[in-house]
Amino acid sequence: MNKIYLDNNSTTKLDPQVFDAMIPYFNEKYGNASSKTHYFGWEAEAAIEIARKNISDLIKCESSEIVFTSGATESNNISLHNILNLNKSHLITMSIEHKAVLDVCSYLESKNINVSYLKPNKNGLINLKKIKESINKETGLVSIMHANNEIGVIQPIKEIGGICRKNNILFHVDAAQSFGKIDIDVKKMNIDLLSISGHKIYGPKGIGALYINKNKKIKPLFFGGSQENNVRPGTLPVPLIVGIGEASKIASEKMESDFNYILKLKNLLLNQIKKEIPDVIINGDFKNRIPGNLNLSFPCIEGQSIVTSLSKVAASSGSACSSSVPKPSHVLLDIGLNKQLIQSSIRIGIGRFNTKDEILIAAENIIRTVKNKIQL
Ligand SMILES: Cc1ncc(COP(=O)(O)O)c(C=O)c1O
Structure with a gap:
């Protein structure tokens, strides 16, 4: 798929x-x-x-x-x-x-x-x-x-x-x-x-x-x-x-409409996740932020990153250039996250071509994956 x-x-x-x-x-x-x-x-x-x-x-x-x-x-x-x-x-x-x-x-x-x-x-x-x-x-x-x-x-x-x-x-x-x-x-x-x-x-x-x-x-x-x-x-x-x-x-013609559309999708995704996993942590200032980016950590998960376990979503746990290197993200380290929160982090980047249906499926997939890991 x-x-x-x-x-x-x-x-x-x-x-x-x-x-x-x-x-x-x-x-x-x-x-x-x-x-x-x-x-x-x-x-x-x-x-x-x-x-x-x-x-x-x-x-x-x-x-x-x-x-x-x-x-x-x-x-x-x-x-x-x-x-x-x-x-x-x-x-x-x-x-x-x-x-x-x-x-x-x-x-x-x-x-x-x-x-x-x-x-x-x-x-x-x-x-x-x-x-x-x-x-x-x-x-x-x-x-x-x-x-x-x-x-x-x-x-x-x-x-x-x-x-x-x-x-x-x-x-x-x-x-x-x-x-x-x-x-x-x-x-x-x-x-x-x-x-x-x-x-x-x-x-x-x-x-x-x-x-x-x-x-x-x-x-x-x-x-x-x-x-x-x-x-x-x-x-x-x-x-x-x-x-x-x-x-x-x-980009110049669509800046405002893209911004509003992408922000709406991001808020939808976040709210869906928050409903099921209320202790989810948003990494980085939520207000002063480009619209499509969401970086989350899940306090109750230990061990291997959740990103590779997502069956339906392609996301990442750091910058693409360094995601093959098993070193913790220097960004998350420098904003004070501990090892557990860094390991359980997921970077989501929503764009112009994503749809509401995709976001709902993605939310469900992320929630299920996190819950499975909590039960392990
Ligand atoms: C903040 C930042 N700077 C530089 C780059 C590198 O850009 P390019 O792929 O155009 O060389 C990237 C790409 O990931 C980036 O996110």
């Missing part, structure tokens, strides 16, 4: 409208966007500029401030590596960031950069006072994620951006989980660099973008061409770019 897909924080199904928009750029409109001498090249370039505009509209910046990359991981790498070009030796981030930030920070530590990993409070939120106190004259960059990939908690980005601007510090935001789902205004939020991913918003995998404030100079990670303002050389993957552009356009 096909499982009900409730792992939309990990990745999302390609929207059929996105797929349709991409197809001609594989087999009919196959020009290289860097070919300036003929129609095939102009056609590809025009399609790329439409995609760039769709993305920039969503985060309220200029088209020229968007650089295409292979995904949020690469955008994070480009952003964080720039600390090495700033003549500064201190970077501030959060301990609950995605590995695509934390692993870059480890590398930078080997290059003599001091990194402050700020811990959140028990709701998963950063304390602004801690950021202010951590800044010193060597601080060149602050990198804070917008929404967490495990607990969905949204950080106070505008306020953090204000602190960075005041102190003349470059501010990077990993928005892989929030882009296209909640409002982002990079100018109002004082963001200098923003990482974007295509496959979290019903677009294709292997494509992302980086917003770079036009007043900031960013160096590339690798060399080989002048594409993308010399920040990201290489022939542009036109079909993928058309895909992320179309996905962004749809």
